[in-house]
Every structure is written in structure tokens, then in C-alpha cells.
Amino acid sequence: MTTLLAASQTAALLPYPALAREIAALLADALVRVPARLVQALPGGASLFVMPAFDARLAIAKLITFTPANAGSGRPAIQGDVLVFDVASGARRLQLDGPTVTARRTAAVSLLAAQRLAPGNAGPLLVVGAGAQGRAHLEAFAQGLGIREVRIASRSAASASALAAHARTLGLQASVADDPERQLADCPLAVTCTPAAGVVLRGRLRDDAFVAAVGAFTPAMVELAPQLCRDVAARGTIVVDTPDAQHEAGDLLQAGLDVARLPDLRAVVLGPARPSPGPVLFKSCGWAGWDLAAARCAVDQLEQS
Structure with a gap:
């Protein structure tokens, strides 16, 4: 039945x-x-x-x-x-x-990556994008990492305010951020959950930053500026969710990175080593x-x- x-x-x-x-x-x-x-x-x-x-x-x-x-x-x-x-x-x-x-498994994948890879997981958490994925990631990081403060940026002020109100019902300190770039200096944790129609983060990440980018899942889509991706590749660690990302990770492909050479989440879960010092970018494209x-x-x- x-x-x-x-x-x-x-x-x-x-x-x-x-x-x-x-x-x-x-x-x-x-x-x-x-x-x-x-x-x-x-x-x-x-x-x-x-x-x-x-x-x-x-x-x-x-x-x-x-x-x-x-x-x-x-x-x-x-x-x-x-x-x-x-x-x-x-x-x-x-x-x-x-x-x-889709929303919950994507957020849980990002949560697992943060649990294994984030240099620090106390927050604040920056959420860029206030749709279903933004809400799911906020809930997942609150439940799985215990973050207490979240800052929300969205093209829609109403959506950002609604998600901030939801965060407060979960006992979180929440605020709306007009400019996500200015939050990077204060937020060691960030997730980008936008429709990936254009770059939403360009700035240099903190040395202890962890960013989960989930919005772009085709070669033509992008959320992160090429220079940001190349900078993380040079002084930190980039991990993809699966090897399929070599055909799908628009952020990384448009940055000219050799995605096929990057470690995936399986290697992280099964391997003993944590990433080298420096910022961590986790790029998720989805997988059955x-x-x-x-x-x-x-x-x-x-x-x-």
C-alpha cells in the first residue's frame, strides 16, 4: 500500500x-x-x-x-x-x-558539508536568497550547527522580512541586510540560494569563511563572481557535492577552474583529513x-x- x-x-x-x-x-x-x-x-x-x-x-x-x-x-x-x-x-x-x-535534502547536504568543512560554525549566518532554499538552509543550520544569529539578503525586501520573522519564531536573532557584500566581514558562514540569474557575492571571504553555493546548477547560471572563486581556490579549499559538478557548476566553470580536479563530498566524508587553512567554498549542484x-x-x- x-x-x-x-x-x-x-x-x-x-x-x-x-x-x-x-x-x-x-x-x-x-x-x-x-x-x-x-x-x-x-x-x-x-x-x-x-x-x-x-x-x-x-x-x-x-x-x-x-x-x-x-x-x-x-x-x-x-x-x-x-x-x-x-x-x-x-x-x-x-x-x-x-x-x-528538494529543499530539505539540499539544505541537509550543505549542513553536512558545513559540519565537516567549516573552520568555525558559531555564525552569524548570512543567507542570500529568501525563497524555499533560503528558509530550508536557515532551519538546517539552526538545528544542525546551533547558530543563533542570521542576516538575510534578498532582491525582495518583503521576502527577506518574512524569512527574518520566521527566524525569530525559531529563537534566532535575525535582521535584513540590504548589501550582502558588507556582511562578509562579519559572517563566517554564508549560503547563496538565489535563482542564479546574476552574481550576488563578489567580495573577498574571511580566512575562516564557509560558503555553500546552491543556486547555480547549470553552466550558464552563476551566483559567485569568478574572482571570488579563483581567490578561494588560491588560498583555501573548494569542494563540490559530486563529480557531476564538472558539467554543471556554473560559478566554477565561468571562473575557469578545473572542476574535475576538485574533491567531492564523498571524499570529505570518507577521508580523515580536514581542509587546509583558509576559506572553504562548497558548491552544490544536486544529485538523485x-x-x-x-x-x-x-x-x-x-x-x-
């Missing part, structure tokens, strides 16, 4: 600390397989994503649309579902809300393996309840 879960039900099964732990466990699981995802361009500039993955127990297919034109319309940019199947029986076990899975980790986490949460 299939359990069909709405957005709130899906979120309840994906607590950020547990999801980050499941992502680390998945990276150590030799039985995980993630075929190449299909990205089909649609009329009007939208895209259809078909993303399969499986392990010895579960198989998933994530089916979502990404419609950039929905920005500011009240309609979500990402819509769809994640279908979860039992490998042994072939039965469909769960249908998870796709946008909720993260959705499989979310399915594993959801199934485990259900079985424990």
Missing part, C-alpha cells in the same frame, strides 16, 4: 540532523547506484527532470519540473514528486512531495543520490514511529 504524503508530512519525516546523517551513510554505501538524470527542456524555458537512484532496499524516481518564469508569481518554481519503491517486492511504498524533498537518502530517512522515520 502506498503512503501519499503532503508537503508538511514529507517535512516531518526529514528532520535535518537525521537527514544529514543519512546522506553521510549513503556516501559510504557501496551498493548505491545513481544513473544519469534526464533533463528535458520544455517550451517556454521550463525543464523536466527525471532522476532515478537505488540501493539494495529502495529504488526512487524523482519527477519534477523547474519553471523559472514562476518566480514572483505565487506559483512554485519546482513542482513534482519522489516515488519510492521496495526493491524486493517492487511495491510502491511512498510518494513524497518533490519540492519539500540525495533524494535516495531522503527516501531512506523517511522510511526509517516511519518504521520507528
Whole structure:
């Protein structure tokens, strides 16, 4: 029997600390397989994503649309579902809300990277972009790192104010920042969660900075200035979420960096060494393996309840 879960039900099964732990466990699981995802361009500039993955127990297919034109319309940019199947029986076990899975697993990946890579994790946290990903990252870093102060920058003052108000309900000190560049001197933690239509950070990062950049996931998209990326490569560490980033990480590709030579999150999770001194840039482009980790986490949460 299939359990069909709405957005709130899906979120309840994906607590950020547990999801980050499941992502680390998945990276150590030799039985995980993630075929190449299909990205089909649609009329009007939208895209259809078909993303399969499986392990010895579960198989998933994530089916979502990404419609950039929905920005500011009240309609979500990402819509769809994640279908979860039992490998042994072939039965469909769960249908998870796709946008909720996308937001929470992306934020949990950034959280895991910060837990393993951030030189310091006390904050303040700078969040650039106040949409679904900005909210998810704020919640994940609050729950998983214990940050107490957040500063929010967005092209939409109303969205930034709304996210700041949400942060205060979580017990955080929150403020709206008109210029994210000026916050870099005070914020050792930063995440960029924008539609990636243009550069949002250009300045030099602190020596103890950790930046998670998640908005740009095609070669044409960008959030970080090329010089910022090259500067981190010269005096710090750049880590990508998966090797697929060599074809997708617009920020790094436009900076002329050899992305194929950069370490990925699996190497960080399985390796003993922390990065060299200096700022850390974590570049995330997305992977169906993260959705499989979310399915594993959801199934485990259900079985424990």
C-alpha cells in the first residue's frame, strides 16, 4: 500500500540532523547506484527532470519540473514528486512531495558539508536568497550547527522580512541586510540560494569563511563572481557535492577552474583529513543520490514511529 504524503508530512519525516546523517551513510554505501538524470527542456524555458537512484532496499524516481518564469508569481518554481519503491517486492511504498524533498535534502547536504568543512560554525549566518532554499538552509543550520544569529539578503525586501520573522519564531536573532557584500566581514558562514540569474557575492571571504553555493546548477547560471572563486581556490579549499559538478557548476566553470580536479563530498566524508587553512567554498549542484537518502530517512522515520 502506498503512503501519499503532503508537503508538511514529507517535512516531518526529514528532520535535518537525521537527514544529514543519512546522506553521510549513503556516501559510504557501496551498493548505491545513481544513473544519469534526464533533463528535458520544455517550451517556454521550463525543464523536466527525471532522476532515478537505488540501493539494495529502495529504488526512487524523482519527477519534477523547474519553471523559472514562476518566480514572483505565487506559483512554485519546482513542482513534482519522489516515488519510492521496495526493491524486493517492487511495491510502491511512498510518494513524497518533490519540492519539500528538494529543499530539505539540499539544505541537509550543505549542513553536512558545513559540519565537516567549516573552520568555525558559531555564525552569524548570512543567507542570500529568501525563497524555499533560503528558509530550508536557515532551519538546517539552526538545528544542525546551533547558530543563533542570521542576516538575510534578498532582491525582495518583503521576502527577506518574512524569512527574518520566521527566524525569530525559531529563537534566532535575525535582521535584513540590504548589501550582502558588507556582511562578509562579519559572517563566517554564508549560503547563496538565489535563482542564479546574476552574481550576488563578489567580495573577498574571511580566512575562516564557509560558503555553500546552491543556486547555480547549470553552466550558464552563476551566483559567485569568478574572482571570488579563483581567490578561494588560491588560498583555501573548494569542494563540490559530486563529480557531476564538472558539467554543471556554473560559478566554477565561468571562473575557469578545473572542476574535475576538485574533491567531492564523498571524499570529505570518507577521508580523515580536514581542509587546509583558509576559506572553504562548497558548491552544490544536486544529485538523485540525495533524494535516495531522503527516501531512506523517511522510511526509517516511519518504521520507528
